[in-house]
Amino acid sequence: MTPLTAILLRDMRIAVRVGGGALMAVLFFLVVVTLVPFALGPDLALLKRIGPAILWLAALLASLLALDRLFAADHEDGSLDLILMGRAPLELVVAMKGVAHWLTTGLPLVIAAPLIGLMLNLDAAAEVALVLTFLAGTPALTFIGLVGAAIAVTLRRGGLLLAVLILPLTVPVLIFGVAAANAAVLGPVPFGAPFTILCALTLASLVIGPFTAAAALRQEMD
Amino acid sequence: MRLSASDLACRRGGRDVFAGVGFSVASGEALAISGRNGAGKSSLLRMVAGLLRAASGRLALEGGDPEMTIGEQAHYLGHEDALKHSLSVGENLRFWAGFFGAGNAEIGEALVAAGLDTLADLPAAYLSAGQRRRLSIARLRAIKRPIWLLDEPTSTLDAAAQRRLTELMRAHLAGGGLILAATHSAIALEGVQELRLDPPRGGGE
Numbered sequence: 001m002t003p004l005t006a007i008l009l010r011d012m013r014i015a016v017r018v019g020g021g022a023l024m025a026v027l028f029f030l031v032v033v034t035l036v037p038f039a040l041g042p043d044l045a046l047l048k049r050i051g052p053a054i055l056w057l058a059a060l061l062a063s064l065l066a067l068d069r070l071f072a073a074d075h076e077d078g079s080l081d082l083i084l085m086g087r088a089p090l091e092l093v094v095a096m097k098g099v100a101h102w103l104t105t106g107l108p109l110v111i112a113a114p115l116i117g118l119m120l121n122l123d124a125a126a127e128v129a130l131v132l133t134f135l136a137g138t139p140a141l142t143f144i145g146l147v148g149a150a151i152a153v154t155l156r157r158g159g160l161l162l163a164v165l166i167l168p169l170t171v172p173v174l175i176f177g178v179a180a181a182n183a184a185v186l187g188p189v190p191f192g193a194p195f196t197i198l199c200a201l202t203l204a205s206l207v208i209g210p211f212t213a214a215a216a217l218r219q220e221m222d
Numbered sequence: 223m224r225l226s227a228s229d230l231a232c233r234r235g236g237r238d239v240f241a242g243v244g245f246s247v248a249s250g251e252a253l254a255i256s257g258r259n260g261a262g263k264s265s266l267l268r269m270v271a272g273l274l275r276a277a278s279g280r281l282a283l284e285g286g287d288p289e290m291t292i293g294e295q296a297h298y299l300g301h302e303d304a305l306k307h308s309l310s311v312g313e314n315l316r317f318w319a320g321f322f323g324a325g326n327a328e329i330g331e332a333l334v335a336a337g338l339d340t341l342a343d344l345p346a347a348y349l350s351a352g353q354r355r356r357l358s359i360a361r362l363r364a365i366k367r368p369i370w371l372l373d374e375p376t377s378t379l380d381a382a383a384q385r386r387l388t389e390l391m392r393a394h395l396a397g398g399g400l401i402l403a404a405t406h407s408a409i410a411l412e413g414v415q416e417l418r419l420d421p422p423r424g425g426g427e
Contacts, residue, residue, distance in 0.1 A: 006320030010309070017308040078302025081273055085293040086321055222275050 003088035004096045011100035021066025022104035026112050029062040033116045044121045051120035052130055052181035056174055059109050059134065060141060064166065066105055067145040068152060068159035070097060071217065075153050084221060094217070095210035098146050106138035122185075129184030129191060133198060137177040140202040143209030144169050150213035153220050173201050223249045223285035223368060225270070225292070225400060230279035232265045239265055240419050243279070247415065249368075252391065252401040254409050257419030263404035264301070266419065267371045270402060271298045286368070296369035303358040307347035311338055314346050315360055324365040332364035335386070351378040359387060362394075370394060372403040 001009075015022040036054050040046060074080040083093055113134050114127045122130065148166035152158030179194035224246065231241040239262035247253045255263045268274040270281060272293030283292050305314050315329050333339040336356040341349070349357065355378045362370060370391070376384050388410050391401055395411070403409060
């Protein structure tokens with residue numbers, strides 16, 4: 001087993017066990033989205049129009065939930081010290097933790113999105129577009145979040161700082177994720193343009209996130 | 223292999239913890255670091271591990287792998303046991319073996335030596351403080367690294383476990399390893415060098 005698969009498997013195992021964040025994020029997502037029709041009333045046309053935006057907002061908040069524990073838990077129990085003494089590059093270890101986080105929180109959101117989309121009166125075309133934008137966009141949320149999680153690692157109540165730091169940075173992902181999903185439903189803008197930009201944002205965050213987070217961790221340890 | 227330090231200084235939170243510290247430890251030798259609370263014993267070990275930057279001075283390892291840092295060739299046994307509560311005893315040890323690129327071959331043996339083989343499937347949350355420490359020490363046995371940095375290794379251990387740890391340390395030294403241990407109690411090993419950390423001039427009380 002290589003160091004990186006060891007990290008990946010460990011983090012996924014912890015996430016799905018008792019007290020892990022995997023189930024919590026998808027349940028939070030379902031609860032938030034379920035509340036919306038109750039608040040707005042049964043106006044089907046309205047729900048259909050704002051559905052993708054609601055789903056994206058809920059996904060954004062849900063993916064932040066488990067993020068603050070991502071490095072803080074390892075810091076508190078001393079694991080982070082040992083990880084820093086490993087021979088695997090910290091950037092790749094951080095990226096692997098991000099992958100594990102996405103697989104246990106982002107991917108369940110992608111799977112749950114079409115089911116919950118029915119509650120917001122989304123039709124088949126919108127569902128497909130929404131799943132595609134989730135699949136392309138949620139990794140960006142995780143990898144941008146890595147930076148905040150690394151900066152807040154030594155703070156006891158890092159979750160709040162994490163949200164304040166990270167939410168502004170996720171605005172582009174939100175804009176183009178919702179724009180792509182809406183384009184497929186309402187037109188007249190083509191789906192391709194915002195979707196391509198969303199993919200580009202994700203690719204950029206996959207590179208920038210781990211490097212920035214690793215630099216922050218090294219700085220914090222001192 | 224020889225680990226040497228000269229004129230090391232440590233500054234934490236704007237306060238000088240120690241200065242002018244030097245030592246030289248060769249393969250098969252142990253260094254016991256003593257000093258009162260807050261003298262910088264843990265900081266010195268973390269510096270050697272590469273987890274803390276020295277304010278000044280230098281650390282060098284002769285005869286080690288030049289491609290790797292000192293920390294990458296060292297084991298660090300800190301105050302925290304680096305265990306995940308939701309993982310079982312066996313999973314915790316297997317993870318660190320996998321992460322540090324060691325095989326699974328030694329894991330069973332290390333668990334037996336730590337007296338934890340019957341608890342291998344138990345979540346680590348249910349372990350006592352002493353058992354957690356023993357599991358942490360099993361990591362040193364399962365994964366081969368030449369330098370051991372031990373911070374109060376005997377705390378929470380009972381007499382039998384302390385004897386086993388001493389034997390493990392003796393075997394490590396006999397195998398050409400070297401040990402730096404911060405401790406309040408004497409180490410029952412032969413030929414241990416002593417390093418006493420005192421507050422720098424003008425510091426402390």
